[in-house]
Amino acid sequence: MWSYQKRLQYPVNVKNANPKLAQFIVAQYGGPNGELSASLRYLSQRFSMPNEMTKALLTDIGTEELAHLEIVGSLVRQLAKNATTTEIENSPFGQYFMNHGRGVFPADSTGMPFDANALAVSGDPIADLTEDLAAEQKARAVYDNILRVSDDPDVNDVIKFLRQREIVHFQRFGEALDQLQNTPANRVF
């Protein structure tokens, strides 16, 4: 089960409202390679994992992704909270604003609501861990894209932290896959 700690894993203090950036960053809240997708993927895959290492790793990384979801939500909120309606209507965020105001809703950057088709649970540990490696790289790539379009240092500081975590997760999943594949009992091909 989960308990909640009243602190962000990494602090978010955005000085300047920027609804355009909010619209891009919401991709990592409700988009296919975002933190909700990651947490659901890992927290669901863990049920069919064959050994203690994989059960622990997927639980722990899945939990961390929920903490990242909270960070991304905080970024979106702080970027939108003090934006004027003029700024909002002249940005891509204007469309999101119609249904969600300055709130935080799980959608991708085009406004498509979160779709669980973005994640897979095959029940096969090798397939699932391989998917996880790809997921971490895709998330890292999206953070690269955000850094390409953002020149806000408060935002970029947080994005760089989140990006670095994807790289560390990739490393851990690689170790898990490697160990799983080298266990004779798990050799199915």
Place this chain on the structure above:
Amino acid sequence: MNERAALLKKLNAYAFAAYDWNLYLDTHPQDTDAIAMFHKMTNRANALKEEFESKYGPLTAMASQNMERWDWLDDPWPWEKG
């Protein structure tokens, strides 16, 4: 940076370090050096957590100590600017 933010930053740093050792240990469970580092970090983090909570209120609902009012509700909540 105010005192509360500075203390929280220290707690976050040690708690994060402990958590990163946690992940490493998930795939390297026999690494006793890593286990030692994990405990070094959690000891610091737990001390800082106690200090923070005594000054600024509970970080988890279960840690609430105030008998006069339910202080778990208190602002600031983490997504608000500190």
